[in-house]
Amino acid sequence: MARFSLIVFDWDGTLMDSTATIAACVQATAKDLGVPVPSDEQARHIIGLGLVDALALAMPDLAADRYGEATERYRYHYLARDNNLLLFDGVAELISGLESAGHLLAVATGKSRHGLDRAFAVSGLGKHFRASRCADECHSKPHPQMLDELMAEFGVSPASTLMIGDTTHDLLMARNAGVAALGVTYGAHPREALESLTPLCCADDVAELRAWLLANN
Numbered sequence: 629m630a631r632f633s634l635i636v637f638d639w640d641g642t643l644m645d646s647t648a649t650i651a652a653c654v655q656a657t658a659k660d661l662g663v664p665v666p667s668d669e670q671a672r673h674i675i676g677l678g679l680v681d682a683l684a685l686a687m688p689d690l691a692a693d694r695y696g697e698a699t700e701r702y703r704y705h706y707l708a709r710d711n712n713l714l715l716f717d718g719v720a721e722l723i724s725g726l727e728s729a730g731h732l733l734a735v736a737t738g739k740s741r742h743g744l745d746r747a748f749a750v751s752g753l754g755k756h757f758r759a760s761r762c763a764d765e766c767h768s769k770p771h772p773q774m775l776d777e778l779m780a781e782f783g784v785s786p787a788s789t790l791m792i793g794d795t796t797h798d799l800l801m802a803r804n805a806g807v808a809a810l811g812v813t814y815g816a817h818p819r820e821a822l823e824s825l826t827p828l829c830c831a832d833d834v835a836e837l838r839a840w841l842l843a844n845n
Contacts, residue, residue, distance in 0.1 A: 664687070
């Protein structure tokens with residue numbers, strides 16, 4: 629029997645190579661709004677959070693009554709670029725293989741529902757995932773609501789659930805839900821930050837992630 633029957637993936641920076649694009653869009657949004665432009669590190673740190681939470685953290689000088697304007701500008705920049713985004717090498721094979729092996733697959737993401745559905749369609753991966761939760765449907769990470777709802781939907785225990793993500797927000801969400809986690813170092817947050825939260829493993833690429841899953845599941 630598989631150790632983890634439910635495997636939940638983050639999207640941006642874990643399955644799709646979108647970290648640099650998201651960071652650039654956050655910086656372009658700040659420039660449009662005339663507030664200090666966050667550094668690359670600051671812009672990457674907020675990836676994985678719900679959009680309003682992310683923009684508020686990246687632009688602390690922005691007045692709350694301008695969050696709507698910030699959201700609109702960010703979406704303008706992102707939608708101009710997202711059709712060119714690609715999955716990381718090996719992701720399609722990884723996901724297809726896990727599904728064929730009988731795992732329940734789901735996504736927990738800081739994207740909006742519209743954004744995730746668009747990404748599913750562009751990537752062709754949507755057919756492999758049995759369920760998903762987005763930041764405009766649940767509390768933003770690291771709140772455990774996304775994982776709690778996914779486990780409840782499938783009747784799966786925390787001990788049989790694995791969260792995979794590229795940010796500390798993902799790993800903290802897993803911890804808050806009592807779920808095991810794997811980190812991937814090729815996304816938004818550095819290895820040192822991920823390792824500080826003691827995931828089962830930190831994979832440096834999709835091949836290493838796949839090897840770990842085959843050996844431990």
